[in-house]
Amino acid sequence: MDFLKKTNIIRRNLTHRMTKNIGNSSTTNFIPINNREDIKRILICRPNQRLGNQLLMTPLVQEVINTFPNSKIDLFVKGNLAPIIFKNYSNINKIIQLPKKPFKNLIQYVFVWLSIRKKKYNIVINVDKGSSSGRLSTKFANSTYKFFDDENEYSKLKYKDYKHLAKHPVYSLRFFLSTIGISNNVEMAIPSLDLKLNSEEITEGKKMLNQLIVNKEQKTICLFTYATGNKCYSELWWMELLEKLKKEFKNLNIIEVLPVENVSQIAFKIPTFYSKDIRQIGSLIANTDVFISADSGIMHLASSVQTPTVGLFSVTDMDKYQPYNKNSLALNTNILSTNEIIKKIETITRN
Template sequence: MSVLGKINHFRRGVMRNLTKNIGKSKLDGSIFLVDKNDVKRVLICRPNGRLGNLLLITPLVQEVSEMFPNCKIDLFVKGTLAPIIFENYDHVAKTIHLPKKPFKSLGEYFSVWISLKRQKYDVAINVDQNSSSGRLATQFSNAKYKFYGDLINEEESPKSDYDHIAKYPVYNFRNYLSKLGLKTSNKIIAPLDLKLSTSELLEGKKLLASMTDESKKTICIFTYATGTKCFSENWWEDFYAALKKEYNTYNIIEILPVENVSQIAFQAPTFYSKDIREIGSVIANADLFIGADSGIMHLASAVHTPTVGLFSVSNLKKYEPYDNCSIGIDTNTVLLEDYFKIIDSILNNGKLKYYSKAV
């Protein structure tokens, strides 16, 4: 770990210890929401700018929108991706975003925090209970009801999928609302959702058609990931060779990262774009996505293409793609031939979409 990495790790540890008890003393159940229809303004705090982490809050945004049908939602985030991701979310009014490098933009940094006090909210929600900045933002907000992301009733048996980072914020929020006297949903947690428009899907179909044989089904691969999550070139070259042999009647294309690199030396037809929604529209028209744990893996899940996530170091139960035949594979324990059994099963079951494939 670099010196800067060690400093950041130490800083995060200190901040967690300082903020872990913020809000806990106020969870006494002495106040109650009278009518969910009276909730007009909601603040959701997830001060993180990574693509994957922002996509992973879309189930909570959907839950809040359904629970409070008359509300408008502000998102307290970091960076500039959130407006792009939540472009088609009718309930999302605006994003309040911290600069990526606060020490280089101190004036902007402090003005963002001050803006939390200027807007009155009915409810403020911290997404991740372990986020120091999220807890502070919730505490600092001008909101009547403040939820800090904790599981209120710890005696309640958690769901079997509780460990997933997109799901436990929803379960915890439901738990909090029930403590306030509201009837909550028992529905399964919503999938990640980029909410692509019909025109975006049609454009994605055209882009995909320009690089493939339209008479064949298409498999997208993404060979990049950050840090230790990235598989070696040798691993990917062996996997790609086996995949190409096993699925010789399929189109296989590689989605390239913003760094414009390939772990298979650009052997497959490639698609490159810096536009997240455009990348999503192409993947949405494919029949399967395969890639390591990354923001693009979560993007594939968010456009409802069956997704095979390859995990070697990340916590699979916490980050695996779910819904629509998606699955996470522990590459440390699963053999290559078993990958193809899993892929066959997904491809044979077809593609169950939440919106129709572009035609």
């Protein structure tokens, strides 16, 4: 591990210890909200640049829009992905972007932080209780009501999927809003991840897919064989899975979406698609029938375009990160053989 990575880990650990007790979603001395129409300005804080983490925020953003349809929402984020992900979210007013590398852009970094203090919000929402910068920004922002994503025992005991990073903040926000006079139908389903592709993007994705496949009448399986760190499966593992996929699904097309690194764990043995455009990748995946990958940001991208997604897990927590959309699966490869994985995939291809 190089010096910068070690320094970053130490920094994160120290920051987390210093900020873990910052802020509580307390309603003491707050005037209950009698009319949700009074909530006009909302700030949602998720200062993290990772694709997966920002996509996992989309159910919460939809929940806020559904609850306060006439509100204008600002997002406090990091990096350049949020404007791409939330391009078609009409309630988004402003995306406040921290630079991805703060030490190289220190003056900009400071001014971005100061900007969330200048504006008066009705509610500020922290997406992830474990985010130090999220809690700090929620505390720092100028707002009447502040939600820090505190756990509550009621929701924790009631909902089996409470731990999931796309669902937990929605459950917790619903509970918090009920304490300040905003009643919601708490039994409503949590919104799915949603990139909100438009019809033109879907059509373009179909054209790109048709350039890769031979049999345009058959279903298509899409693979993504890369992942970061120890989440990445070996070439040997992926090659074994590919051969069994080919044998079991002889009449189906199989393609691979490549990562930005332009590498393949199956040695480019099948038709490949490469792009750095997240929405373009999403539009292609949206036209496929099954998506298979290890836990990664692209896995969540597949979920966000409503393609049935098979998430492969060996080291990360499935309860927190499993793909979330209709007909998706999370598979623990520590206990399942490739033959068993094939049988699980077969259940999705039948739908």
